[in-house]
Amino acid sequence: MPEAQYPEIRTLALFSGMTDAHFEALMRGAYVQNFPPQIDLISEGEPSDFLxxxxxxxxxxxxxxxxxxxxxxxxxxxxxxxxAATVRNAPYLMSARTLEKSRIVLIPSQDVRAIFDVDGNFARAIVGELGQCYRAVIKAQKDLKLRSSLERLANYLLRQQKRAGGAADFDLMFEKRRLASVLGMTPENLSRAFKGLQPYGVAVNGTHISIRDQQDLERFARPNPLIDDHAI
Amino acid sequence: MPEAQYPEIRTLALFSGMTDAHFEALMRGAYVQNFPPQIDLISEGEPSDFLxxxxxxxxxxxxxxxxxxxxxxxxxxxxxxxxAATVRNAPYLMSARTLEKSRIVLIPSQDVRAIFDVDGNFARAIVGELGQCYRAVIKAQKDLKLRSSLERLANYLLRQQKRAGGAADFDLMFEKRRLASVLGMTPENLSRAFKGLQPYGVAVNGTHISIRDQQDLERFARPNPLIDDHAI
DNA sequence: GCCGCGCCTTGACAATTATCAAGCGCCTTC
DNA sequence: GAAGGCGCTTGATAATTGTCAAGGCGCGGC
Known part of the structure; x- marks a missing residue:
């Protein structure tokens, strides 16, 4: 893999604490690849060959x-x-596909495990990352089990709004079909859910969202940091 | 904490690889406590003071x-x-209560983090544990998003059967009200789901389950290792 | 034994969510 | 500019799941 790419990877929390020697050992076996949209990168059930x-x-x-x-x-x-699949040397539990043209680094899993075995700082960084991933899934599960689809959508919009800078107007980051799947509903039901949020001041125009009455939507959505705040 | 308790804790994968000195440092600040049933141990949102x-x-x-x-x-x-809350020094995302009389070790979170910072083997053991926890939640989420309640119950029964030794007859491990909540449904719906599995040879008597036709139930449940096998 | 309590079940009904089938609108392509 | 494709929406309908109220069953206490 070309050294020019190193810096942006090196800055990741996962790799920033390890020694130069270990980082370079990891990069030696790695390579970068460009993929077109809608390409399957991995399939669930396969052995985890690459991070x-x-x-x-x-x-x-x-x-x-x-x-x-x-x-x-x-x-x-x-x-x-x-x-997680890489460090446990276990099969993938999820499949992955590109949504758009994407540039991906592939690091052989056995190299990751080898460095992990000898570099305590790398192990600690992995703990940080895995802990965050774990907590993110727990939040998603609470969202699924405790909220109706309308409530999930309302809280999703509030989270996206915050990510987009907090203004009343912002754009959805991906197509509605996929949003529906992420939120655990059908596209038809998502369409109706958007309508169901109109009384709370949500206006939709294609991918563009306007939140006319922040208070009103929040009163309905009841966002909770233990579900919706991805920073903690 | 009395040294007599050490061995059973020491055998946990999480603690078995660390040095004696570090393990004893951890145990020095720890204590054991007995709790009656239905006692709240922690509440979501609180800082994570103890592992x-x-x-x-x-x-x-x-x-x-x-x-x-x-x-x-x-x-x-x-x-x-x-x-996860302990190592990330973040608030609990879930509450915990005893289901029955329970004996719990409480290890100050700051001690865990201190040893974690200096003991690479401990960090690696935590990675193993967190990775497993993460994958368990991912499986639970797939179960929730991809299956109907009837399918979730059918697969739950097959998993429990395997845990209980694989015989056609076994007992549920906890009360149905809680099982319903775990499976993401109401108690009433669970009752009906049990009835809905009768055509597939499932007989229920209180907490006792009989699987009369293993093949038939499996044909309906379609268990999948990437969701149901907790070992991988 | 009998009572009372808690859990589970059942039935009737309501809400939520999914499915199926058009139809609309936008974008690309020719 | 017309044609076609694709994603989104809408309506009608069905399936799933939840809610409410009542009743049964078992178990422990008196």
Whole structure:
């Protein structure tokens, strides 16, 4: 892998604490690849051969069972995915596909495990990352089990609004079909859910969202940091 | 904490790889406590002051939002809980209560973090544990998003059967009200779901389950290792 | 034994969510 | 500019799941 790419990867919390020697050992076996949109990168059930790092673009993590499919999460630059499968040397639990043209670093899993075995700082960084991932899934599960689809959508919009800077107007980051799957509903139901939020001052125009009455929407959504705050 | 308790804790994968000195440093600040049933040990939102280890009994991890409550998981001896909150020094995302009379070790979180900072083997053990926890929640989420309540119950029964030794007859491990909450449904709906599995050869008598036609139930449940196998 | 309590079940009904089938609108392509 | 494709929306309908109220059953206490 070309050294020019190193800096942006090195700045990741996961890699910033390790020694130069270990980092370079990791990068030696790694390579960067560009993928077009809608390309399957990994399939659930396969052995975890590579740790992936998204440099640009975006990735959909999804799962299938019995002919059904659901989006589990979206990975945005710059971050890694399938870390847990790599460190446990276990099969992937989710599949991954590019949503758009994406630039991905592939680091052989055995190299990650080898460095992990000898570099305490790397192990500690992985703990930080895994702990965050774990807590993110717990939050998602609380969202799913404790809220109706209308409440999930309302809180999703409030989270997106905050991510987009907090203004009353912002744009959805991906297509509604996928949003529906992430929120655990059908596209039809999402359409109706948007209508169901109109009384609370939510206006939708394509991917553009306007929150006319912040107070009103929040009164309905009842956002909770232990579910919605991704920083803690 | 009395040294007599050390061995059973020491055998946990989490603690078995660390040096004696570090282990004893951890145990110095720890103490064991007995709790009666139905006692709240921690509440979501509180700072994570202690890492907990269940020596005997059982613990319900649950969450609340907007007046609703759901069971997230059950912790059985001997294992730890709220490890992620401890290592990230973040507030608990779930509450915990004893289901029965339970014996719990409380290890000050700051001690855990201090040893974690200096003991690479401990850090690696935590990675193993967190990775497993993460993957368990991902499986639970796939179960929730991809299956109907009837399918979740059918697969739950097959998992329990395997845990109980694989015989056609076995007993549920906790009361149906809680099972319903774990499976993400109401008690009434669980009752009907049991009836709905009768055509597939499932007989229920109180907490006792008989699987009359293994093939038939499996054909309906379609268990999948990437959701149902807790070992991988 | 009998009572009372808690849990589970059942039935009737309501709300939520999914499915199926059009139809609309926008964008691309030719 | 017309045609076609694709994603989104809408309506009608069905399936799933939840709610409320009542009743049964078992178990411990008196």
């Amino acid at each position: 992936h790092v998204v440099l640009s673009g975006s990735i959909d993590l999804y799962s299938e069972w019995n002919g059904r499919e659901t989006s589990m999460a979206t990975v945005l630059p710059i971050s890694t995915f399938i870390l | 907990h280890v269940v020596l005997s009994g059982s613990i319900d991890l649950y969450s609340e939002w907007n007046g609703r409550e759901t069971s997230m998981a059950t912790v059985l001896p001997i294992s730890t809980f709220i490890l």
